[in-house]
Amino acid sequence: MNLRAALAVAWRGLLANKMRSLLTMLGIIIGVAAVIVMISIGQGATAQVTERIARMGSNLLLVRPGTGFGAVRGAAGTVNTLTLDDATAIASLPLVQNVAPEINQQVTAAAGSQTWTTTVKGTSASYPEIRNLPVAAGSFFTAEDVAQAALVAVLGPTVEANLFPNGTSAVGQTITLNNLRFTVIGVLAPQGSGMGGADQDDMVYIPVTTAQRRFTGRHNVQVINVQARDAESLNTVQDEVAALLRLRHHLSPQQADDFTIQNMTAIMETVADTTKTMTLLLASVAAVSLLVGGIGIMNIMLVSVTERTREIGIRMAVGATSGAILTQFLIEALVLSLAGGVIGMLAGLTGSRLVSVLAGWPAVIAPASILLAIGFSAMVGIFFGYYPARKAATANPIEALRYE
Amino acid sequence: MGAPVIQLQGVTRVYAAGENRVQALRGIDLEVAAGEMVAIMGASGSGKSTLMHILGCLDRPTSGRYLLHGQDVSRLAPDQLAYIRNREIGFVFQSFNLIGNMTAWENVALPLIYAGVSRREMQARSLTALRQVGLEGREHHLPTQLSGGQQQRVAIARALVNEPAIILADEPTGALDTRTSVEVMAIFQRLHRERGLTVVIVTHEPDIAAYCRRLVRLRDGLIVADEVVEQPRQAEKELAALPAGEGKE
Structure with missing residues (x-):
C-alpha cells in the first residue's frame, strides 16, 4: 500500500466525518495558533526593546543626581x-x-x-x-x-x-x-x-x-x-x-x-530577559493545549477504530497486513493533527499580525516557531495516534468481520 | 478438471474456550480441483465456518496441512497469510461487507490497494470486474445507493479483481430474496463456466447447494458426505422462467 493511497484513504475517512474531524482538530488548531501567537508576541516585544536599546544609543550610562531610580524625578530640581x-x-x-x-x-x-x-x-x-x-x-x-x-x-x-x-x-x-x-x-x-x-x-x-x-x-x-x-x-x-x-x-x-548611574544596556537586558521568560511561560501554557489536543485525537481515533472494526476486518480479508492497517490509522491521525497544525498556523499568523498591528510592534514571525508548531503537531499525531492504530492492527480479522 | 487447488490433510481446529476445549474440526481431508464448484453444507455448529476461515487463510489449523496450489499455507505467519488472501482468495460474504464511504469501483479496487497496483490500473481492473458482474454504469455509486443484489455483485467483483485461485462465498445469498439469490447464483455459475473459476460456497440452504456440481456435508467437525450433484440447478434458465421481479438491474 503506497503512501499516496494511504493518504487518500485517510483523507476520505476524515471527510466522512467533517464535524467530528473539525472538533478533533480544534484542540491542535488552538494549541498551534496559541504557540505561534505567544512566540510572536514575545519576539515582537523583544525586538521592540532591542530597537529601543539601539535608538537610545549603545554603551550608554546615564548619571543622575540623587540616589536611586525613584528619586530622580523628584530630585531633579532639588538635588x-x-x-x-x-x-x-x-x-x-x-x-x-x-x-x-x-x-x-x-x-x-x-x-x-x-x-x-x-x-x-x-x-x-x-x-x-x-x-x-x-x-x-x-x-x-x-x-x-x-x-x-x-x-x-x-x-x-x-x-x-x-x-x-x-x-x-x-x-x-x-x-x-x-x-x-x-x-x-x-x-x-x-x-x-x-x-x-x-x-x-x-x-x-x-x-x-x-x-x-x-x-x-x-x-x-x-x-x-x-x-x-x-x-x-x-x-x-x-x-x-x-x-x-x-x-x-x-x-x-x-x-x-549622591548620584545614580544607570547602565542602560543592563536595564534593557533585564527587560529583554523578563520578556523572554514571559514568552516561555506563555508558550508552555499554549503547549499544554497542544497536549490536550493530542488526547482529543487519541480519543477520536479510538472511537473511529471501534466504529470501523468491520472495515478493518474487510481490509484484512482482502489482504491488508497489520502493518498496512497500522499505517492507515497512523496516517489518519497524522493527517488530522497536521491539518489542525496548518489551520492553527494560519490562525496563528493572522493572530500575531493582528496583535502586532494593535500593539504597534514589529511583526516578528519566526520560521522556527512555525516549524516547531508543525513538527509538534505531527509528533502529537504520531504519539497519540499510535495506540489506536496499534489496536486496529492487532484486530483478529475473523472477529472483526463478525463485529456488528 | 485440473490439478488440486485445495488439499486439506487431517485438518483439525481446536479452540481453547476457558477450561473447555472446543473441537471445531476433527480431521478434514478434502481436495478441490481447479475449476470445481463445490458447496459445503452443514448445520450451525458443524464447523463449516471454521473450515471456511481456514480455507480463506483467515485462520490456521491446529494440526494437519493445508496445501493451496501445492504450497503449505498452514504454518505461515500472519503477514504471509495476508499476502495469500490478497493474491489467491476472493471472499464473498453474506452481509456483502462493502465499505460504506467508498464507491462501487473503490470497493472493488480494495484488494488492489494492498497488491501495490497503480491507481490507473486499479481503475481499469475494477471496471472490468464490475462489467463481468453486469454493473457497468454503477461504478460511482455508494453501497447505500445500490440494491442488495447489486451490492453482492460489487462484492463478487471485488473477489474477482485480483484473479484469485479460489472464490470463497460464505452464505452469499443469505441476505437476499429468492429472485436476487438466483441472479447471484447465475453470476457464480457463469464465472465458473466461462472463466473456469474455482468456487467454494458455504451454505446451510440445500436450494443454494443444488446449484453446485459437488456437495460436501459437514457434521460435528467431520465430512459425512461428499457427493456429485447429478443435475445441478441452472440459475440462468430459472431466471428466464421467473416472472420479472425488480427488473433488470
Whole structure:
C-alpha cells in the first residue's frame, strides 16, 4: 500500500466525518495558533526593546543626581550634585568615548503667531552621536556654539510642525524660547516615543551653556550621558565614573553616592530577559493545549477504530497486513493533527499580525516557531495516534468481520 | 478438471474456550480441483465456518496441512497469510461487507490497494470486474445507493479483481430474496463456466447447494458426505422462467 493511497484513504475517512474531524482538530488548531501567537508576541516585544536599546544609543550610562531610580524625578530640581565640571572630568576618562550633559526645562516656544509649550534640552554637541539622533535638516550645534553659549536651537520634528504648520522649513528661521530669540540651525529626524512613552520629538535642543545662563541660572546639570568606547568597557567605565564622582564630591567611604548611574544596556537586558521568560511561560501554557489536543485525537481515533472494526476486518480479508492497517490509522491521525497544525498556523499568523498591528510592534514571525508548531503537531499525531492504530492492527480479522 | 487447488490433510481446529476445549474440526481431508464448484453444507455448529476461515487463510489449523496450489499455507505467519488472501482468495460474504464511504469501483479496487497496483490500473481492473458482474454504469455509486443484489455483485467483483485461485462465498445469498439469490447464483455459475473459476460456497440452504456440481456435508467437525450433484440447478434458465421481479438491474 503506497503512501499516496494511504493518504487518500485517510483523507476520505476524515471527510466522512467533517464535524467530528473539525472538533478533533480544534484542540491542535488552538494549541498551534496559541504557540505561534505567544512566540510572536514575545519576539515582537523583544525586538521592540532591542530597537529601543539601539535608538537610545549603545554603551550608554546615564548619571543622575540623587540616589536611586525613584528619586530622580523628584530630585531633579532639588538635588544639585552634578555639574558641568563633573561632565568635563568624566570626559577625560580614557575609556569614555563621549559625554553629554543634559538640562531639561519647560519653555514656551513661539514663531510668528504660533506658540508651543515644549521642553528645552540643554546639551553638548556630542548628544546626537550618543543618542543616535539623525539630523534631518540643517545641522546640530557645534562644540564652539556650546563654548560661546550661542543662541542656536535644533528642533524636534513635533516642535517644527507646531511652530511652522504651513510646511516651511524651520532651518534659518528665528524662534523665541521664553521670549529669548534663537536661530534654528537644524531639525532632527522623527524618533517616536521613547521608554516610558514620552515624545522625544517634542524637544528643542540648545547648547547646555546657553540653557544654564539663560534658563536655569545654575551650574548643575540634570543628567550626564556617558558613552563608553565599547560594550566590554561599559562596566569599567561605570566603576571609574562612580569613583571619580565620589572623589570630586568629597564623599567619605561611609557616605552613600549622591548620584545614580544607570547602565542602560543592563536595564534593557533585564527587560529583554523578563520578556523572554514571559514568552516561555506563555508558550508552555499554549503547549499544554497542544497536549490536550493530542488526547482529543487519541480519543477520536479510538472511537473511529471501534466504529470501523468491520472495515478493518474487510481490509484484512482482502489482504491488508497489520502493518498496512497500522499505517492507515497512523496516517489518519497524522493527517488530522497536521491539518489542525496548518489551520492553527494560519490562525496563528493572522493572530500575531493582528496583535502586532494593535500593539504597534514589529511583526516578528519566526520560521522556527512555525516549524516547531508543525513538527509538534505531527509528533502529537504520531504519539497519540499510535495506540489506536496499534489496536486496529492487532484486530483478529475473523472477529472483526463478525463485529456488528 | 485440473490439478488440486485445495488439499486439506487431517485438518483439525481446536479452540481453547476457558477450561473447555472446543473441537471445531476433527480431521478434514478434502481436495478441490481447479475449476470445481463445490458447496459445503452443514448445520450451525458443524464447523463449516471454521473450515471456511481456514480455507480463506483467515485462520490456521491446529494440526494437519493445508496445501493451496501445492504450497503449505498452514504454518505461515500472519503477514504471509495476508499476502495469500490478497493474491489467491476472493471472499464473498453474506452481509456483502462493502465499505460504506467508498464507491462501487473503490470497493472493488480494495484488494488492489494492498497488491501495490497503480491507481490507473486499479481503475481499469475494477471496471472490468464490475462489467463481468453486469454493473457497468454503477461504478460511482455508494453501497447505500445500490440494491442488495447489486451490492453482492460489487462484492463478487471485488473477489474477482485480483484473479484469485479460489472464490470463497460464505452464505452469499443469505441476505437476499429468492429472485436476487438466483441472479447471484447465475453470476457464480457463469464465472465458473466461462472463466473456469474455482468456487467454494458455504451454505446451510440445500436450494443454494443444488446449484453446485459437488456437495460436501459437514457434521460435528467431520465430512459425512461428499457427493456429485447429478443435475445441478441452472440459475440462468430459472431466471428466464421467473416472472420479472425488480427488473433488470
